[in-house]
Amino acid sequence: MKKFVNEVDSMLREALSGLIEAHPQLLRVEFEPTFVARREGGANKVALISGGGSGHEPLHAGFVGRGMLDAACPGQVFTSPTPDQMLAAAAAVDTGRGVLFIVKNYAGDGMNFQMAAEMLETGNATVLVNDDVAVENSTHTTGRRGVAGTLVVEKMVGALAEQGATLAECKALGDRVNAATASMGVAFTSCTVPAAGRPTFDIGPDEIEIGVGIHGEPGRRRAAHMPADEIVRTLLDAILGDLKPQAGRQLLLHVNGFGGTPLMELYLLHHAAGRRLKAEGLAPVRSLVGNYTTSLEMAGASLTVTLLDDELLALWDAPVHTAALRW
Amino acid sequence: MKKFVNEVDSMLREALSGLIEAHPQLLRVEFEPTFVARREGGANKVALISGGGSGHEPLHAGFVGRGMLDAACPGQVFTSPTPDQMLAAAAAVDTGRGVLFIVKNYAGDGMNFQMAAEMLETGNATVLVNDDVAVENSTHTTGRRGVAGTLVVEKMVGALAEQGATLAECKALGDRVNAATASMGVAFTSCTVPAAGRPTFDIGPDEIEIGVGIHGEPGRRRAAHMPADEIVRTLLDAILGDLKPQAGRQLLLHVNGFGGTPLMELYLLHHAAGRRLKAEGLAPVRSLVGNYTTSLEMAGASLTVTLLDDELLALWDAPVHTAALRW
Numbered sequence: 001m002k003k004f005v006n007e008v009d010s011m012l013r014e015a016l017s018g019l020i021e022a023h024p025q026l027l028r029v030e031f032e033p034t035f036v037a038r039r040e041g042g043a044n045k046v047a048l049i050s051g052g053g054s055g056h057e058p059l060h061a062g063f064v065g066r067g068m069l070d071a072a073c074p075g076q077v078f079t080s081p082t083p084d085q086m087l088a089a090a091a092a093v094d095t096g097r098g099v100l101f102i103v104k105n106y107a108g109d110g111m112n113f114q115m116a117a118e119m120l121e122t123g124n125a126t127v128l129v130n131d132d133v134a135v136e137n138s139t140h141t142t143g144r145r146g147v148a149g150t151l152v153v154e155k156m157v158g159a160l161a162e163q164g165a166t167l168a169e170c171k172a173l174g175d176r177v178n179a180a181t182a183s184m185g186v187a188f189t190s191c192t193v194p195a196a197g198r199p200t201f202d203i204g205p206d207e208i209e210i211g212v213g214i215h216g217e218p219g220r221r222r223a224a225h226m227p228a229d230e231i232v233r234t235l236l237d238a239i240l241g242d243l244k245p246q247a248g249r250q251l252l253l254h255v256n257g258f259g260g261t262p263l264m265e266l267y268l269l270h271h272a273a274g275r276r277l278k279a280e281g282l283a284p285v286r287s288l289v290g291n292y293t294t295s296l297e298m299a300g301a302s303l304t305v306t307l308l309d310d311e312l313l314a315l316w317d318a319p320v321h322t323a324a325l326r327w
Numbered sequence: 328m329k330k331f332v333n334e335v336d337s338m339l340r341e342a343l344s345g346l347i348e349a350h351p352q353l354l355r356v357e358f359e360p361t362f363v364a365r366r367e368g369g370a371n372k373v374a375l376i377s378g379g380g381s382g383h384e385p386l387h388a389g390f391v392g393r394g395m396l397d398a399a400c401p402g403q404v405f406t407s408p409t410p411d412q413m414l415a416a417a418a419a420v421d422t423g424r425g426v427l428f429i430v431k432n433y434a435g436d437g438m439n440f441q442m443a444a445e446m447l448e449t450g451n452a453t454v455l456v457n458d459d460v461a462v463e464n465s466t467h468t469t470g471r472r473g474v475a476g477t478l479v480v481e482k483m484v485g486a487l488a489e490q491g492a493t494l495a496e497c498k499a500l501g502d503r504v505n506a507a508t509a510s511m512g513v514a515f516t517s518c519t520v521p522a523a524g525r526p527t528f529d530i531g532p533d534e535i536e537i538g539v540g541i542h543g544e545p546g547r548r549r550a551a552h553m554p555a556d557e558i559v560r561t562l563l564d565a566i567l568g569d570l571k572p573q574a575g576r577q578l579l580l581h582v583n584g585f586g587g588t589p590l591m592e593l594y595l596l597h598h599a600a601g602r603r604l605k606a607e608g609l610a611p612v613r614s615l616v617g618n619y620t621t622s623l624e625m626a627g628a629s630l631t632v633t634l635l636d637d638e639l640l641a642l643w644d645a646p647v648h649t650a651a652l653r654w
Contacts (some may be wrong), residue, residue, distance in 0.1 A: 002626065019597075022614040054591060260587045262382070267342040267344075271346060274345070287348065291618070
C-alpha cells in the first residue's frame with residue numbers, strides 16, 4: 001500500500017490538522033471528540049450538521065462554511081462517527097434555532113445519528129439522503145444508499161438556513177431535494193482502505209462495476225468496459241427512470257469523480273450527459289463537475305441529477321463559502 | 328486501459344466541450360484552431376496566455392478568468408499546442424496593451440511559443456517557468472522543468488495585469504515570482520496516456536519516484552516507500568536548498584496532487600510540510616491544497632514554496648474567478 005501516511009492510526013488527525021491549517025480563517029477543529037466547525041458561526045440560524053466516514057473528501061468537512069454546513073463529524077475511513085461527536089458539534093454550533101442532521105443512508109451512520117438525535121436536548125430533525133438508484137439494499141444499507149446527491153441537499157438546505165428559515169422548513173426542504181435527486185456511479189478500480197492495506201474488491205483489467213457504492217459496495221452488475229457514451233446512457237437510464245422528469249424540466253447535472261479519474265474525463269462525461277439530457281428534451285441549466293464525493297483513490301465517477309424549480313435554482317445559486325465549494 | 332472515452336482522437340474536443348458547457352458564463356472555446364478564452368474579456372489590460380499539453384487539468388484552461396489568464400491553448404495529452412493556436416488566442420484577447428505568454432519550460436512548448444511570439448505583430452513577452460528543482464535537464468527539457476509553480480506565476484501576474492500594469496511590469500513580475508518559487512514531487516504510480524494505452528513507466532509495489540516530472544519523467548532516484556514525514560523532508564530539503572529563505576520569511580505553501588491521490592493524504596502532507604517549515608523558523612502564511620497541476624491519474628504529489636513579500640502576498644490574495652480557482 002503506497003499512501004502518504006505516517007501511522008494509519010494518526011492519519012485522520014493529521015489530515016484534519018492540515019485542513020484547518022490550510023483554511024485558518026474558515027474552519028476550526030476539535031479532537032476530543034472530533035468535529036470540524038465554522039470559525040465564525042452563523043448567528044440565529046438553524047445549525048446544519050453532517051458527517052460520516054472519512055475517505056470521501058472533500059465531503060463533508062470541505063462543505064463547512066457560510067451557506068452550507070455549520071459542522072461536520074468525520075469518522076475513521078469508511079466508518080461512522082459516534083454520537084459523542086455529533087453532540088459535541090451540536091453544542092458548539094447550536095444558536096437556539098434547532099439542529100438539522102443531514103445523514104447519508106448507511107446502517108452505522110443512521111444508528112449513530114439517531115442515537116445523537118434522541119440524546120440531544122435541543123430541538124432537532126434529520127434528513128436521510130438516499131439518492132443512489134443503483135440498488136435497493138446494499139452491503140451496509142437497508143434501502144437506497146446516500147451518495148453524491150448529499151452535496152446538493154447540503155448546498156440547498158444550507159442556503160435556506162442562512163436565510164433564517166425554521167427547523168421545520170429546513171427539514172422539509174431537505175426531504176424535498178432528496179426526493180428530487182437521483183445518482184448512479186461506475187467504478188473502474190477499487191480503492192484501498194488504509195487500515196485494511198489491500199484493495200476492497202478485485203476487478204479485471206477490462207471490467208467495470210455498474211452502480212458501485214462509494215465504499216466499493218457491489219452495484220447492479222459487472223460489465224465489460226464500454227465507451228463513455230454507453231456508460232452515460234446506462235447511468236442516465238436508471239436516473240431518469242427513477243425521477244421521471246417531464247419534458248422541458250430544468251435540471252442540475254453533477255458529474256462527480258470518485259478520486260482516481262482525471263478531470264479531463266469528468267468534463268468529457270459532462271458533455272456526454274448534457275447531450276443525452278438535451279436529446280430527452282430536458283434542460284440541464286446548472287452544472288458541477290469535479291471530485292466532491294470520493295472513495296479514496298477509486299477510479300470511476302457518478303452522475304447526479306436534481307430536478308429544479310425556481311426555489312431550488314435560487315438556493316443552488318446562493319453564495320457559498322467553504323473550502324471545497326465557493327461562489 | 329479503462330478510461331471514460333469514446334474515441335481517443337475526439338477526447339480533447341469532447342472534454343473541452345464539457346468544460347465550456349459547465350462554465351457557460353465564464354468560458355468560451357474555439358476549435359479551429361483550439362483555444363479557451365474568457366467569455367467576457369478584460370478591457371485595456373495586458374493579455375495573459377498560457378497553454379501546454381492536456382492531461383494536467385485544471386491547468387491551464389481551469390485558470391482562465393478574471394484575475395488570472397485571458398486564454399489557454401491546450402495541446403493533445405502531453406503534447407505541445409501549436410503556434411496557430413497561440414496566434415488565434417492572442418488575436419482574440421489582445422486589447423492593445425500587449426500579450427504575455429506564460430510557458431512551462433519544455434522543449435516543445437518553448438519552441439512553439441517562441442515561434443508564435445516571433446510571428447505575432449503585437450507587442451509581446453514570455454515568462455518561462457522552471458520551478459522544478461528535481462533535475463537540471465530531463466526527458467523533454469533543457470534546464471529545469473516547469474511544474475505546479477506555474478499556477479502561482481499565473482495567479483500573481485494575473486492579479487497585476489488586472490490592475491492595469493504594463494507588459495514590461497507583468498513580464499518582470501512573472502520572472503520574479505518564478506525565481507521565488509521552487510517545487511518537487513514524488514510519484515507512487517504511473518499514468519496512462521490515452522493514445523499510448525499503457526502506463527508511461529513501470530514502478531514496483533513498494534517503490535516511489537522522487538523528483539518525478541508531471542509527464543512521468545524520471546526524477547532524482549527510485550527509493551523504497553517511506554513515511555509521509557520523510558517524503559516531505561526529502562522534498563523540502565531540495566526546495567529550501569534552492570530558495571535559501573532567511574529565517575522568519577513568509578511563504579506560500581502549495582500541496583499539489585498529481586490526480587490519483589486522495590485529498591485526505593494531500594491535507595496530511597500539508598500538515599507535515601507546515602510543521603517542517605515552522606521548525607525551520609519559516610512562516611507559511613498562505614496555503615493551497617488540491618489537484619491543480621495533474622498528470623492524468625498518477626498517484627503522488629508535489630510541494631511548491633513561493634517566498635512572499637508584501638506585493639506578492641497582496642497579488643495572491645487579490646480576487647480570482649476561474650473554473651478551478653476562486654476567491
